[in-house]
Amino acid sequence: MIGQSPVRTLIAHAVLIVGILIVAFPIYYTFVASTHTLQTILRPPLPLLPGGEFLRNYTEALFGGIGRIGGVGVGTLLLNTTIVAVGIAVGKIIISILSAYAIVFFRFPFRMTFFWLIFITLMLPVEVRILPTYKVMVDFGLIDTYAGLIIPLIASATATLLFRQFFMTIPGELVEAARVDGAGPWRFFFDILLPLSRTNIAALFVILFIYGWTQYLWPLLVTNRNDMNTIVIALRKMVSFADADTQWHLVMVTAMLAIVPPILVVVLMQRWFVRGLVDSEK
């Protein structure tokens, strides 16, 4: 076995610890910076230990509003981003589970054509179709709305394919048993398919939530008003070319707050899929 001898264990741990430090240090340093005054940050060297401004900085960012982004508080940004990320994740899951359901369990004309059309869109990322999409959003008057932020991103070929693969593993006998038991298409979907898919849904939710949370290009295009920004866009806008113009302490606070929700989602949902995995049928 690897790691049997103490020396090996030591080396393995040393490597891991160094790895963790490399990953964690910038985050720690951001946190440290978020607890000092602007003056301390601007006067190098930056201290390695947290300062005493934690409460003031965080309160100011969350509730006070930040000058460079039109006085919008980080609270609003978090709310916007949460709505967008949850909207994208839930929307993608609903659309893809329904399309996979149709493709796997129903026989209709051009079924495979539709499947391949969906499949082909995998090769067209958002960026490729961004101009026409933007034009459509402008024409519908959806600039600076949640709908405009969410809808163009909620079709998902990847999630559809994942659900399709999963549905194909469901034994035909189970589908037939449900038909004999008097379950129509909707009942089958809600009573059987959905509960059986819950681990897949949980895993996808985490991935898609983070995907939505970290969107950059699309929110940048489709929002003009500061109070409709997502946190990533706002963070970018808060940084000016001139150092003196940038409220670095608030930037650091915003950066810290921006990573909290994804971490929460991962941690909370992780418990969920572990339970799902333990529970799940082969």
Next chain:
Amino acid sequence: MATVDLKDVEKVYGGAVKAVKGVTIAIPDKALCVLVGPSGCGKSTLLRMIAGLETISSGTVSIDGKVVNEIGPTERDIAMVFQNYALYPHMKVYDNMAYGLRNRGMPKDEIDRRVKDVAATLELAHLLDRRPRELSGGQRQRVAMGRAIVRNPKVFLFDEPLSNLDAKLRGQMRVEIKNLQRSLGVTSVYVTHDQLEAMTLADILVVMNAGLVEQMGAPLDIYEKPASTFVASFIGAPPMNLLPIVASGNGATLADGTDIGMAAPANAVTLGFRPEDVDVVMNADRPEGAVALPARVEAVEPVGAESFLYCAAAGNRIVVRVSGRATAKPDDDLRIVAKSEKLHWFDQAGKRV
């Protein structure tokens, strides 16, 4: 309760594969009809057409005198037990059994009463809160049965329900299914490839081959008078001995010219006799009105209550069943004698003559 009538039922898959080629079966009320045949002969397809899970290409299926071709599985009022049980993995045993009743809008207390009744009959009462994966194979099988029984349908359909159980459990469940079916008095269609299951369960036995019914009737009638070489070799274990023969003058011989000791009916080209219908004699007399063949013992298989002798007679393998211990040993030369009333003759097409 219900009769099931199939009339010239055919199934064509994808315009090309003819899986069922015109089957007519009439199943009276309360009868247990077993469809038996080798894998791929169309048994499941036929059963699924009765269930309404497969469309009927031509012909009619009637339940209780009413043609149900265009009616979905739910409205046909049938219940089905699947080979892999098809229990809902995320539901408790109770909910697995109650699901079909809930979908039919039955009141809660009535559902509860029925599920508990059936669970008691099947000795499942202590398992109602478990999920399928927490059950043994035999228990899952019972739950699958319970799910069918609780519905109190017009017809039970079974698709090889015992094939995933070990031999001992299979024997127990076979008896239990028979008893349940008889006491509930529900018309049933049971598919299996196991001839022993078929023989022991059936009121009506239907032997199928390549999408067609080879023979239909009471199990023992079929055993005693198989209509074709296919049925003769499919029903019975070990299967009937079948030997090609040639008529010559007023007698008949095996392919190599060995005289079989009696005349064959006109057109007969195959002689059959069952392993238990033969005597082995050591001496050389020729009994009257019987087939007598010289043979050499190749192997002896003692099973306890009986023994099987595997003999070679002019290039043919013949199995003989003797009760108790066999006195013959490998390499013994002996004579195999089969009485004329125990013989079966088949013509060129394999049909009984």
